[in-house]
Amino acid sequence: MNTIDDRLSRMFGAIDVPSDFETLVMARVHAADMQMAERPNSAQTSAQQSHDTAARNLRKWYGAALRMLTLDGLGAATLLVVLMAELPRVSPRLAGNGSIYALSLIALIAAIVFIGKVAPYLDWPVLARPERRNG
């Protein structure tokens, strides 16, 4: 005949963790540790992706600018040359002002081309590649 005390002792005294509990805990600890170590790497990957996207967008913009220069720009430049050649004959007064506008337009187009050419070599934040972490 067992007392309730004995029964409870035997019942709850026998409850224990599984034999592989320590192994499972250590495995989860190491998995959690690796996950924590991978977090800076994923931040690095994310920064790299942002950089690539920005650089791609810039290249698209530069390509679009170049296309505009080769097609529309060529036509506009031809028209400008013709106008500049003909303007003194049509209106000598306007010719003086017109040459200033034309020079400004040419300078602007030249500036766009120049920036597009040298931008990849400049240390602008959008172009600077994130530093790679060792290890």
Add this chain to the structure above:
Amino acid sequence: MLEAQVIDLVRRGLRDEALVSILRAYKRKVFGLALSYLRNREAAEDVAQEVFIKIWRALPRFDGRATISTWIYTITRNTSFSAIRAQRPSSSLSDPDVLAAVEMSETGTVEAAAEMDGAALLRLVDQLPAKQRQVVMLFYMQEQSHEEVAQMLAMPIGTVKTLLHRARARLEAAAGRAPNRELQ
């Protein structure tokens, strides 16, 4: 002292070894405390594992100002409360896993009558008020130490003794009414 050993191991960069020392001393206690809250073996195992992962992460900050047991039990209680909030409310000590563990605890040949006794007693414990049930479970799990149970549940020893006395009285009364007189 485990505290000094753990601090020394962590200082020497041996955090895994420090955790193994803590695991060996506290795995059953942490599991028992989690089980007393969650009443589900699988969930308690999961919480116990989570507790040791938290301990491993927090080890570099452990400075020994609090005793290691107080620290571990606080983490266990908080993790258990979080798990309770997340889990469905229908858990019970009578869940099949706990019953299986109790049935396996029957010594010698597992006879049908003995299995029924264990299951019936477990159901009676399960019907006790929450605090009484926790005290009963932990008291009989932890070599019947009032001090240990008081520390685990963060309550005064006097309260533990009172709860245990009331729980025993209820169990004896319920067992007296039970059809299976083997409980007595």
